[in-house]
Amino acid sequence: MELREWTPLVDLVGKLPTSVQRGLLFHDVSITCLDLVDEFIALGTNVGIVFWYNRKTCAVDRLQVEGSGYLTCVRIISTVEFMVAAGCRQGWINIFQVPKEAPPDVCAELLLKSKPTERYTIRGIHHSAITSFVWSKNGMKLFSGDGSGMVVLTEINYQSRICESKEIVNEKYEVVQLSLRKEYLLVSTTYRTVVCTQEDASKWRVTQVGKKDRKMLSSFGATFHFYQKIPQLVCTRSGFRLWIANFEGEVAQTLIFKDIIRSVSYEVPILNPSRHPIRIPTTFGILHTFQDKYLLSVANDMLFVLDLDAMEVVASLTRLRRILDISVNKNEILILESSRSVIRVSTLPDSSQTTILFRNAELFASVDRDSQIAVADECLEEQEPLSDTASGSSKYGGTDSVDTGQPLEQSLSNSTDSAHQIITHMKKLELFDTLNELKYDESILFKSGRTKAKRKHTTKINPIVEIGQIPKECGEMDDKKQGSK
Numbered sequence: 001m002e003l004r005e006w007t008p009l010v011d012l013v014g015k016l017p018t019s020v021q022r023g024l025l026f027h028d029v030s031i032t033c034l035d036l037v038d039e040f041i042a043l044g045t046n047v048g049i050v051f052w053y054n055r056k057t058c059a060v061d062r063l064q065v066e067g068s069g070y071l072t073c074v075r076i077i078s079t080v081e082f083m084v085a086a087g088c089r090q091g092w093i094n095i096f097q098v099p100k101e102a103p104p105d106v107c108a109e110l111l112l113k114s115k116p117t118e119r120y121t122i123r124g125i126h127h128s129a130i131t132s133f134v135w136s137k138n139g140m141k142l143f144s145g146d147g148s149g150m151v152v153l154t155e156i157n158y159q160s161r162i163c164e165s166k167e168i169v170n171e172k173y174e175v176v177q178l179s180l181r182k183e184y185l186l187v188s189t190t191y192r193t194v195v196c197t198q199e200d201a202s203k204w205r206v207t208q209v210g211k212k213d214r215k216m217l218s219s220f221g222a223t224f225h226f227y228q229k230i231p232q233l234v235c236t237r238s239g240f241r242l243w244i245a246n247f248e249g250e251v252a253q254t255l256i257f258k259d260i261i262r263s264v265s266y267e268v269p270i271l272n273p274s275r276h277p278i279r280i281p282t283t284f285g286i287l288h289t290f291q292d293k294y295l296l297s298v299a300n301d302m303l304f305v306l307d308l309d310a311m312e313v314v315a316s317l318t319r320l321r322r323i324l325d326i327s328v329n330k331n332e333i334l335i336l337e338s339s340r341s342v343i344r345v346s347t348l349p350d351s352s353q354t355t356i357l358f359r360n361a362e363l364f365a366s367v368d369r370d371s372q373i374a375v376a377d378e379c380l381e382e383q384e385p386l387s388d389t390a391s392g393s394s395k396y397g398g399t400d401s402v403d404t405g406q407p408l409e410q411s412l413s414n415s416t417d418s419a420h421q422i423i424t425h426m427k428k429l430e431l432f433d434t435l436n437e438l439k440y441d442e443s444i445l446f447k448s449g450r451t452k453a454k455r456k457h458t459t460k461i462n463p464i465v466e467i468g469q470i471p472k473e474c475g476e477m478d479d480k481k482q483g484s485k
Contacts, residue, residue: 066123184247
């Protein structure tokens with residue numbers, strides 16, 4: 001595994017406005033939280049806007065939450081549609097139901113009936129800032145935790161288009177991380193870690209992980225992870241220790257990385273590392289499963305990729321300035337380093353931003369195979385022929401039998417290689433013709449004289465329909481129809 005930063009996300013950050021106007025005042029836009037899936041990236045801001053970035057088309061939409069609160073957490077789940085949960089400092093939760101694009105083979109009538117983005121607003125339940133979200137796999141349940149230790153379950157009924165929220169547990173300490181696996185909800189606070197299971201419609205059973213309480217309040221995380229091919233609970237403890245426990249909260253093993261953390265061999269390369277000296281971490285923090293095999297941990301604005309089965313630190317990233325938020329999706333990690341800096345670290349480049357040349361890189365990567373240089377045979381001293389007839393040649397240049405100096409198999413292989421070279425060359429010509437036929441932006445062409453650059457609005461407001469209301473555009477169209485009649 002080789003993690004690295006492939007390209008800077010300058011295009012993404014550059015499309016976000018630097019300020020927005022609210023009334024007579026302008027407010028600077030800062031990124032406060034983020035999350036990603038294969039198709040989209042959601043960026044929460046301090047002005048109550050979630051910027052919805054399409055990774056394939058590079059378009060940016062705006063998801064406006066109710067009010068203009070400071071967003072503290074955002075999470076995406078991809079089901080039949082995209083569900084985006086955004087929480088703010090006031091304790092309000094806005095859930096956006098973003099429809100997916102219809103496949104190209106769908107008839108035109110269904111494309112015209114595309115649904116707008118809908119929003120559910122939950123207020124009056126949480127009374128402090130939202131700190132953590134976790135979705136169920138089907139997107140019908142959302143668990144949310146806040147700074148006062150309250151955990152709320154929100155169930156969404158998409159047919160009746162209503163949502164119901166209720167408190168399931170209150171730990172009295174700030175919720176650091178939530179993790180869900182089937183019917184088990186793992187809640188990690190600054191004081192302890194508990195496992196919650198639902199006994200009936202209104203009662204939840206709470207079990208503490210381990211019998212010993214923590215000696216200090218800290219942002220320790222917990223998650224579900226396969227340890228030795230068995231699903232287990234992994235909880236952070238002080239001094240680079242990890243607890244391995246079962247689903248009933250019984251601790252079976254303690255893993256100590258205190259000495260191993262000092263001998264990290266691989267440092268993840270990034271394009272703009274910090275020049276400040278490397279800080280010495282003290283303990284692990286929030287935990288994330290990475291590539292279904294490794295465990296990713298945050299410690300004092302540093303990242304560590306752990307292999308619990310081999311008891312080693314696979315990689316580390318210590319040249320970051322800060323870590324305001326982090327999101328993990330399959331083999332990629334998205335890091336919010338500052339209010340206007342986002343870093344993507346992955347084992348592979350972003351497939352949504354690959355070009356035609358990158359997708360056809362195998363045509364140019366096979367230079368050694370297609371080159372005209374062949375391995376020479378061993379040179380041996382030949383004996384002089386006994387006579388002209390023995391060599392099968394006459395003094396006028398004629399030959400009784402043609403001898404090419406190569407066996408039949410080698411000559412056939414040479415002809416096969418030449419045919420392969422011709423096919424590869426024709427593919428390259430077709431690729432160049434495709435590149436020539438592409439329509440490029442005229443602004444990149446050189447023109448004499450000065451021309452005023454046209455401003456392009458890269459962000460557009462996505463129409464959002466509040467549940468239970470009729471969109472204004474539909475109402476205006478109905479009035480026009482009635483007037484025409």
